[in-house]
Amino acid sequence: MIVGVDVGTSVTKAQLVARDGRTGPAHEARSTLYTLPGNRVEQDMDEVIGTVVTVVRAAVADAAQLAPDEPVEALALTGQGDGLWLRDARGRPVGRALSWMDGRAAPVLEGWSADGTTDAVFRRTGAGMFPGAAGPLLAHLAAHEPDRLAAAETAGYCVDAITQRFTGERTVDASDASVPFLDVSTRTYDDEALDLCGLTDWRGLLAEPAPPGALFGLLPKVAAELGLPAGLPVSAGPFDIPACGFGSGLEKTGQGNLIIGTTLACQVLAADPAPGSGEPAGMVLATPYTDRYLRVMPAMIGTAGLDWLLGMLGVRIEELDALLAQSPYGAGGVTALPFLSTSGERAPFVDARARGRLDGLSPLTGRADLVRALCEAVAYSARHCLETLGVAGDITACGGGARSGEWGRVFAGVLGRDVHVREDAVGIRGAARVAWDALGTAPGTPASSFARVSRADPDAVAFYEDGYHRYLDTLEKARQSW
Template sequence: MIIGVDVGTSVTKASLLGRDGSALVTRSRRSELHRPGPGRVEQDLDEVVDSVVHVVRQVVTAAEQAGQSVEALALTGQGDGLWLRDEAGESVGHAISWLDARSSEVLAGWADSGVQQQVYARTGSGMFPGSAGPLLAHLAEHEPQRLRRAAVAGYCVDAIVQRFTGEITVDASDASLPFLDVPSRTYSTEALEICGIAEHRDLLAEPAPPGKLFALSGKAAAELGLPSGLPVSAGPFDLPACAFGSGVGAVGDGSLVIGTTLGCQVLRDTVDIDPAGEPAGMWLATPVPERYLRVMPAMVGTANLDWVLGTVGHDVADLETLLARSEPGAGGVSALSFLSSSGERAPFVDARARGQFTGLSLETTRADMVRAMCEAVAYAARHNLESAGLTGQVAACGGGARSARWSQIFADVLGRPLHVPHEEGVGARGAAMTAWDSLGDPVDRDRWAAERRTVEPDPDAAAFYDRGYREYLASIDRARPHWGGDSA
């Protein structure tokens, strides 16, 4: 068996996974987000590592009690942000989360000057405040001493790998945004120069080749309760791990991660960059050579649901009942779901994007407002998946996929069956699948993909929502000028 670990933004989970893709046991522990000032979101690397040690030790104990041996430790976790470390793997200041907004002014300047568009033309990656490019530029201007003290500017997963194995590395999926030429898996010197941070190229670790395994150090092995030298697999990070762990396998298949934000991605066999296109989304290298993920990571998601439920005096436990009380179309109420203070980043880029409700009347119910927001998020999913090139099946995971009625709305809006894995820890599954590939003993992917429930679209509702989707797109076009003008 393999221990798969998914180091999320707020929760770290470890699962003991069998070759059929099922988890014998799962343990979790919350991680703390530090907010030292407006727009600043950080994490303490020591606290994050401690969370991994805690959950892995619990799973190791359960494995021993069940008489199961562990073949490897497979790691995945949150992407983006900036995790600066020294040669010994110690954090140089708190890690900067992908949620951080300190580089917003840098990014706004890059958008106005054309830097963002030029980088996109070379790598196919749009940037947002919590991505490495603008964060490095911000630190170079405001905290250059931190960069001078650092030996590596990486991400969450490779920070943990360095602590557990002593290796300085990065998975190609993490390295993809924003400086990697994805097909060649090499950094674009031009992109670094355009951003004005080429002098910090030495902080970027070379991407590990597909199939690379690392060895658990004696110190880390003692902390984790695992054998010294145990193989350690590092990546891909959580978005691609969720795609593969949920059953995405054929070119054109899509993955929908209905979490705090909405991760929409489609498996592709070529990287196609429109140099003049809007700098939204990203291309990711994957563990499978010549397979790439076109990702549209929208800022909408379950955070929108939490907001509207709280606004009308309910919580997530009431969702099924509320959706049952409002028919498709939400009694004439429609919404735009752009509630993030950072605006939207996919499939268009506008830091000033804002949400709205229209069609409200004295007859509007709380249930109508909740359904309208759920429909708006589903429309956003379709917008992003179609922009990413969806032609095949759609697999869904994340907290939102646990709702039967919201899953039905997604299926109806997409006009396609929605395949939801029975095993919820799909990120850890994807990491474990990658580890078995690297060990030279791949799992039966068809068997893993079969372990899903399927939500079939209702033909009448799908036809209704198809018309609604056209109106949704028109609503965005009408709203954008009122956000302060296009910022593409």
């Protein structure tokens, strides 16, 4: 068995994955997200690590019931990416962690966009930066809190912060390190990219990426806290987006994956790390497999915007499918732009000023039309991202939004192809797959089974083809006015 852990932005989950694919109960613990003036969003590293201890202990207790004849083979970690988790030489936090949702570095990014820095870095590493990425955050701290950087030994991420506390190893997974300074083909940092961002003097804060297949040993004291044996192998990554991709069964180049969660992440498996082209947005990630890369567009939109709208309308999420079924294709003439994050948008374009809107309202507009318009707009954005990435194969979907059958049919219609929906701890399954591969004992069972297939209705495909191009026209005009 593998103990899989997924450390989300505010919820940490853990459960056992047996070699035959069965999973134990999911255990959850919440951590605090501090939203502060100045567009700051922070987390307490010690609190987050405490949630990991809590859920792992609970998951380990399920071992006898799930597979009494199987030993626990490894602890597999995945979790939120980006942001900045500063640590001293002992792995202790140097101030609160800066979340990937943090917006304090937006002025830095605006300056870099104006002077060509973001474009130049993108051409070198394939990483489009946004305010919550490590590059702008480091530059902001270098300008405003240099003493804080001087007190740190490591500027890392969520998963490697936990890894250091659990194993004593100063390391980072190559997927996390990919944004924005890594040459993913060589898995070494691009010194020119660091220099372009004015961060050469802080190069020493970046831990060297762990080689593919790296495992680390659980420290005795931590092992006792977790209820696991000392020295148990720990697999530290990839972070949650690639973990969901591999947990969804990405194996062939050209296959795509949608993570319809709080935000919408679109990714495509590729055989080469093509240099960045087009607008400087998205990212190219190194993966646990040396001959495979992930091209990713992690949009800021997703179920968070839908939750806001449902809350405004006094509608429960359980009513979503019924509402979508009540409104026809095109939502009775109502259209939307779905950019409802205070941080703006980061894929397939970057603009901190991006904001949402609803058009075509009339006295005949009902709640179902408003909800459908927003859901269609999110699907249009997904197509925009996937087309930019060059998807050519099957598409899978996972995440909370993928549980809606009606919304799944909207995605299928907009994308013009069937969408294979996967459920049941997809990120944890992806982390477990990577751990088993590193151990050399891959169980040979599918990473996850299809829950269902959302079919592309021909009438919907024809309707949404026109709707998608109208969406792009509206978006282009809106971008000029933000």
